Amino acid sequence: VTVSVLYWVHSAPNQTAIDFAEMRSMGVAVRRAFVALVILAALSHAQVATVMTAALxxxxxxxxxxxxxxxxxxxxxxxxxxxxxxxxxxxxxxxxxxxxxxxxxxxxxxxxxxxxxxxxxxxxxxxxxxxxxxxxxxxxxxxxxxxxxxxxxxxxxxxxxxxxxxxxxxxxxxxxxxxxxxxxxxxxxxxxxxxxxxxxxxxxxxxxxxxxxxxxxxxxxxxxxxxxxxxxxxxxxxxxxxxxxxxxxxxxxxxxxxxxxxPNYYVNKIILGVVLITVMSQLTFLLSPRDSNRPMAALTAFLGIVTYLFVISTDVPRLAYLTRMDRFVNLSFYFVFGDFAMHLIFYVVVRAADDAEAKAMERAAEEQAQAADTEPFGASFEPLRAPAKYNGGNPIAASADAGARAAQQQAVGTPRTGDSANGTGDDVGHVHAAGSAGGWGSGGAASPITMLTMSRAAMGAGKAPLRVHGWWNDLRYYLRAVDFILLGTLIVCYTLGCLAILTGAST
Structure with a gap:
């Protein structure tokens, strides 16, 4: 087809006969040209392959x-x-x-x-x-x-x-x-x-x-x-x-x-110090709830942690998120602050109980003093009455004589009104006798101040003091039990929390 096209293009427009010899020679030329093109293409492909291999x-x-x-x-x-x-x-x-x-x-x-x-x-x-x-x-x-x-x-x-x-x-x-x-x-x-x-x-x-x-x-x-x-x-x-x-x-x-x-440096310099301060704060539960040093000791421990961390602040990284060290320190802060809060609450409650007991004792002393005015002494007591008049006698001698009789009755051990079976009781009769000997009032009754004074004297002499029972007695008893329960619970919880944070365990 290629040879025919080339022939007609090459031939004159007025040519009518086909020259097959010329067409044959033209075909040979086309075949030779085609072979040359194939060889050139092969050489070009080889050169391109060489260039691509060199570019690896x-x-x-x-x-x-x-x-x-x-x-x-x-x-x-x-x-x-x-x-x-x-x-x-x-x-x-x-x-x-x-x-x-x-x-x-x-x-x-x-x-x-x-x-x-x-x-x-x-x-x-x-x-x-x-x-x-x-x-x-x-x-x-x-x-x-x-x-x-x-x-x-x-x-x-x-x-x-x-x-x-x-x-x-x-x-x-x-x-x-x-x-x-x-x-x-x-x-x-x-x-x-x-x-x-x-x-x-x-x-x-x-x-x-x-x-x-x-x-x-x-x-x-x-x-x-x-x-x-x-x-x-x-x-x-x-x-x-x-x-x-x-x-x-x-x-x-x-x-x-x-x-x-x-982590040895941080364990020895930071973690161990914070743990010791926190445990010291928890051990303040061993002190009496009435001791005002309890909340002060916890407050001192809290301030100690703050000061301690301020000194070592250059050894820990300052980041926007919390690290294990930060969570551990925060946990210690919470426990120490909780110790201080509980000590403060306990101290306020105990002080309120003491005030309530003191007021109850004052009321009981007044009631006993009023009862001493109306109740007679026991039969074994010899009434001590201040003389209504001295008839010209010496009032000092009369008072001394009355005091001697009262001392004699106390030495003999004459029972007083209200004594219990075990030999203890209140000081109503004794105070009344002392009041009568002292001549306080026209009826010889003892004043509340004298009664409280004699109750303290009885405590100093080994006598049982004036006691008033109330809700405060049970409160003190249970608060002391709560102290020991809280001490054990806080130590266990703090230990578990520290282990969970420092070891990476899930809490």
Missing amino acids: PRYYYCLMSVTELSKVDGVEQSFYVDTSFTCYYQEPGLTGLIPPNAIIPLPDAMKTQLLINNSFFEPQFLNKRNLQFDLDRRFVFAEVPLTMAGITLTNPSYPMAGTPWIAVTQRFSGLFKADLELRDFPFDSQTLWINVSSSTPSFMGLFAGPQWLPAGARVTAAVREVIGWEIVGEQLYNGTTFAADYGVALPDLGVAIRLKRV
Whole structure:
């Protein structure tokens, strides 16, 4: 069909006969042209395949050695490292430009050429805050470096022996950003990240995964100690990160260092001190409810916790959420404040009971004094009456004689009105006799003041004092029992609460 079309186009418009010989020669020319096009297409496809194979990404073999790790700060969300970073990669653009078996610093001309070709590797530390670089060197190896001699993860497009290698070595120190979750402080574990990226896109180079690392290679092998922390593990991750500024994906390397906090400092300096102050506040329940030092002791314990935490406030992180330490301190505050509130309530109730008892005793003394005016003495008592008139006699002698008779009756042990079977009773008769001997009033009755005075005298002489029974007696008895019940309950509840918070158990 192609030959026929070409023939009619080539022939003159007035030609009527078909020249088959000319058509045959034209067909041969078309077949030759078609074969040539096929050969050219095959060659072009081979060249495109070669270019695509050469564009496959190379590998960045990176090693990192941390020599110091410190200042893991939960408030500033940062940590300090002093580390060295080394990365090996192949650079086919330098093929034939390096003398055999040579190791030379990267010349500026070659660096410029690599920058023009957009193949210059420059590590970027993504989560850095303030880094100071002490060393930045680049060497070109004509042959495979000794560190890379035994690796198995290679790119077939870059022959190990025929492609030059570049080694980038940097040493830096400074702060890196950290995302620390401190809800379990001071019994927390953290993961610190060092994220490295490349200035070249991912289709030109990728970070090799952890499978290429030499056996026993560890990032923190040179770290002697991390103050306040224990290194529990590390891991190397590789992938890609999309850079919105460039619109391309960049290779990404992540070094994760896992730490566990050593809580000994916080246990000895904070937790133990707060526990002792709280237990001392609870032990004040052993004091008498009448003692005004009970609420004062609890108040002193509360102020002691406040002062203690003010002194150590620089040792705990200041966060918007509560940590285990915060919940523990709040629990201790609640218990100490509860002790103070209960002591204050008990003290007010006991004082009210004492006032009620004192008023009841005054009323009972008045009633006894009034009853002494109307009730006769027992038959065994010899009435002591003040003489109505002295008939010219000596009133002092008469009073002394009456007092002597009263003392004689008391020495003999004559029972008084109201004595019980066991020989104890009230002091009505005695006070009445003393009142009669003293001549208080025309009828010889004792005054309430004299009665209370004689009741105190009876207490001093081993006599039973005036007692008035009422609701306050039961209240004191039950309050004392409640003291011991509360003491045991508070200690058990506080212990369980502290264990639940500090061990992370669910409450």
